[in-house]
Amino acid sequence: MTVRVGVIGAGMIGQDHIRRLTEVVTGATVTAVTDIDAGRAAEVAARTGATALPTGADLVASPDVDAVLVTSWGPTHAEHVLNAIAAGKPVFCEKPLATTAEDCLRIVEAERAHGLRLVQVGFMRRFDPGYRQMKEVLSTGSLGAPLIVHCAHRNPTVPESYHSAMAAQDTAVHEIDVLRWLLDDEIVSAQVVTPRATSKRFAHLKDPQIMIFETSAGVRIDLEVFVNCQYGYDIQCEVVGEDGLVRLPDPAAVGIRTAARHGTGVLQDWKDRFAEAFDTEFREWVASVAAGTQPTGPSAWDGYAATVITDAAVRSLESGGETVTTDMKPRPAFYGGTA
Numbered sequence: 215m216t217v218r219v220g221v222i223g224a225g226m227i228g229q230d231h232i233r234r235l236t237e238v239v240t241g242a243t244v245t246a247v248t249d250i251d252a253g254r255a256a257e258v259a260a261r262t263g264a265t266a267l268p269t270g271a272d273l274v275a276s277p278d279v280d281a282v283l284v285t286s287w288g289p290t291h292a293e294h295v296l297n298a299i300a301a302g303k304p305v306f307c308e309k310p311l312a313t314t315a316e317d318c319l320r321i322v323e324a325e326r327a328h329g330l331r332l333v334q335v336g337f338m339r340r341f342d343p344g345y346r347q348m349k350e351v352l353s354t355g356s357l358g359a360p361l362i363v364h365c366a367h368r369n370p371t372v373p374e375s376y377h378s379a380m381a382a383q384d385t386a387v388h389e390i391d392v393l394r395w396l397l398d399d400e401i402v403s404a405q406v407v408t409p410r411a412t413s414k415r416f417a418h419l420k421d422p423q424i425m426i427f428e429t430s431a432g433v434r435i436d437l438e439v440f441v442n443c444q445y446g447y448d449i450q451c452e453v454v455g456e457d458g459l460v461r462l463p464d465p466a467a468v469g470i471r472t473a474a475r476h477g478t479g480v481l482q483d484w485k486d487r488f489a490e491a492f493d494t495e496f497r498e499w500v501a502s503v504a505a506g507t508q509p510t511g512p513s514a515w516d517g518y519a520a521t522v523i524t525d526a527a528v529r530s531l532e533s534g535g536e537t538v539t540t541d542m543k544p545r546p547a548f549y550g551g552t553a
């Protein structure tokens with residue numbers, strides 16, 4: 215079966231995913247597109263051979279759409295995901311699942327009431343080969359219990375519209391998701407402190423930020439978020455256990471020796487750094503929709519947890535560095551918990 219996907223939001227990431235679904239992944243076709251900018255929807259639809267529809271609700275209801283991809287502006291995600299659940303259609307939602315914990319919980323409740331998982335959230339790092347290898351090593355137990363995690367998340371620059379809370383909401387959220395999954399543990403508190411600010415930032419932005427998370431097992435995670443580091447897009451992660459450590463590999467790159475120096479290039483763009491992860495994420499999602507099975511990627515619960523934890527980090531930043539306990543509901547059995 216070819217999965218007919220309808221795409222809500224034809225901006226940069228939406229267009230990248232449309233390309234992926236039409237050119238990279240087999241078994242999917244994009245049949246409908248909508249965007250807040252009708253002209254852009256029409257233009258992208260024409261290029262893709264899809265139909266442009268006026269609204270997200272029209273797209274979800276369309277008989278030509280088997281599954282929905284939400285890549286619109288974050289505050290609109292909840293409405294589209296809830297519509298898809300009401301229609302009983304699988305829905306892939308780019309992060310964030312919703313911008314408030316309350317809206318995430320509405321989605322969780324709607325999905326539980328439906329009785330089967332329909333929602334997958336676009337946390338793509340779980341599909342990156344490096345993180346997957348780390349997970350394999352950690353699950354053998356050969357490193358003993360994990361104790362500490364050191365991470366860095368660096369972007370070369372960010373636009374003026376990027377504000378201080380986005381360091382948690384838009385950037386650190388990737389580590390928050392991937393570390394919950396890697397450690398198979400929950401984050402229970404967040405603290406954000408700000409070192410000397412770089413002069414290479416817009417004046418309103420606190421950059422860099424150091425985030426410290428604690429998990430329920432007592433693991434401490436330190437994460438440097440530095441979004442104007444200038445030199446490249448650089449993601450580091452090292453898990454220290456009782457008997458050794460495991461480190462995320464840098465992307466493969468040729469070594470160059472010239473002019474009395476040797477080195478390798480550093481990628482500049484997150485879309486390149488995680489290209490393979492995005493491809494695998496969509497291959498697996500399309501395969502699950504085609505097979506009529508529930509998605510195995512990040513769930514609505516993971517989307518809720520990420521929002522609760524980023525809220526705690528933002529509250530810490532705004533308080534000047536207090537440790538803030540996360541305000542998370544117990545995990546329901548439907549999502550693998552005990553509640």
Ligand code: INS
Binds near residue numbers: 369
């Ligand atoms: C982007 C994206 C990237 C992250 C950036 C963020 O939206 O999620 O993966 O590195 O900091 O602004």
